[in-house]
Amino acid sequence: MSMNSDIADLAEFLDAAERIVVFTGAGISTESGIPDFRSPGGIWTKMAPIEFQDFVSSAEMRKEAWRRRFAMEEMFATVTPNLGHKAVAELVRTGRASHVITQNIDNLHQDSGVPDERVIELHGNTRYAKCLDSGARAELPPIRSHFEKTGEPPDCQFCAGMLKTATISFGQSMPEIEMARAESATRACDLFLVLGSSLVVYPAAGFPLLAKRRGAKLVIVNREETPQDEVADLVLHTEIGPTLRGAVDRLKAG
Ligand SMILES: [Zn+2]
Numbered sequence: 001m002s003m004n005s006d007i008a009d010l011a012e013f014l015d016a017a018e019r020i021v022v023f024t025g026a027g028i029s030t031e032s033g034i035p036d037f038r039s040p041g042g043i044w045t046k047m048a049p050i051e052f053q054d055f056v057s058s059a060e061m062r063k064e065a066w067r068r069r070f071a072m073e074e075m076f077a078t079v080t081p082n083l084g085h086k087a088v089a090e091l092v093r094t095g096r097a098s099h100v101i102t103q104n105i106d107n108l109h110q111d112s113g114v115p116d117e118r119v120i121e122l123h124g125n126t127r128y129a130k131c132l133d134s135g136a137r138a139e140l141p142p143i144r145s146h147f148e149k150t151g152e153p154p155d156c157q158f159c160a161g162m163l164k165t166a167t168i169s170f171g172q173s174m175p176e177i178e179m180a181r182a183e184s185a186t187r188a189c190d191l192f193l194v195l196g197s198s199l200v201v202y203p204a205a206g207f208p209l210l211a212k213r214r215g216a217k218l219v220i221v222n223r224e225e226t227p228q229d230e231v232a233d234l235v236l237h238t239e240i241g242p243t244l245r246g247a248v249d250r251l252k253a254g
Contacts, residue, residue: 006236007246013219013234014247017191020097022088023207027196027222029104031241032082034075052172055164056132059152062162066153069126069165070144076126081112083241084195087248089113096251099185103197103204105167120182122204124167124175133161140165174203186210191217195240199226208232 014020026036037049047068054061081089089112091097100109100119105126109119129138136158143163146154156163168174186192192211199205199220208228212218218232221240229235236243 003238003243003246006238006243007250009234010219010221010236010243010247011250013191013217014091014096014193015251017096017189017217019189020091020191020193021185021189021211021216022091022097022100022193022195023197024088024100024102024104024109024195025197025199025222026104027198028082028084028088028240029079029106029108030196031084031239032079032106032108034079034104034106034108049170052169055169056162062153062164063147063151065164066143066147069140070147073140073144076106079106079108081108083245085109085112087241087244088195090248092118094251097193098189099181101182101185101204101207103201105165120178120185122168122174122178122182124165126165126167128166129163130166131156131159131161132164134159136161137166138163179203182207183210186216187214189216191219194218194220194222194226194228194232195244196222197226198222198224199228 030036050061050065055065085108088100092100092114100114102109102119102121103123105123107125107127110116128140129143134156136156143154153163155161186207189211192208194208199208208218212231219234220226220229220232221236221238221243223237
């Protein structure tokens with residue numbers, strides 16, 4: 001299919017919808033230059049991710065986790081939202097999309113102008129840290145300078161608890177509030193738009209199926225095939241940015 005017919009098809013679904021939920025995965029952020037950790041050749045195929053239990057039980061693992069995180073800081077601190085993120089932000093700003101549910105931890109939806117209360121982060125956020133005991137937020141630069149000076153990550157300044165990036169690690173339970181918000185947003189939408197997720201990581205990948213069961217249309221834009229392509233109403237195996245941008249521009253024109 002040509003790019004133009006992809007754009008026209010996508011625009012038709014967007015235009016017919018009253019209430020869109022956008023669901024994003026690594027594929028939208030690879031277009032900003034963030035590597036997909038899970039993809040073949042990605043970081044996690046070379047270096048096993050640190051599981052939550054190992055993080056809490058081992059000081060060495062905690063140091064290793066922080067070393068890895070700070071090694072990526074140059075990238076996370078300099079990436080910017082791309083065409084796709086900006087088109088999503090426009091769907092929210094114009095009231096067409098109620099929420100953005102994301103598996104990404106890079107904060108790029110907020111950076112593109114989607115208000116915090118419209119973003120639902122299923123796997124947390126790597127741009128700041130949280131205390132595992134009190135839940136207090138802690139910023140990364142002071143953690144980094146403490147780590148570089150002493151070789152140890154600092155404790156929570158309020159309760160001396162353990163600090164960890166505010167991401168959901170393997171082995172860590174899903175965030176209950178975010179899961180509940182994602183479920184209610186999904187139940188209320190009439191179009192569930194998947195952008196750049198391979199839909200293999202559960203429970204996140206259950207949301208498009210829930211939307212379908214509730215009668216919503218399902219549209220998937222992803223470079224590779226997904227296991228849910230066959231239940232989707234429209235599937236586009238293409239780049240997200242130019243396609244979504246083109247479709248959103250048609251809405252304005254129409
Ligand atoms: Zn604390």
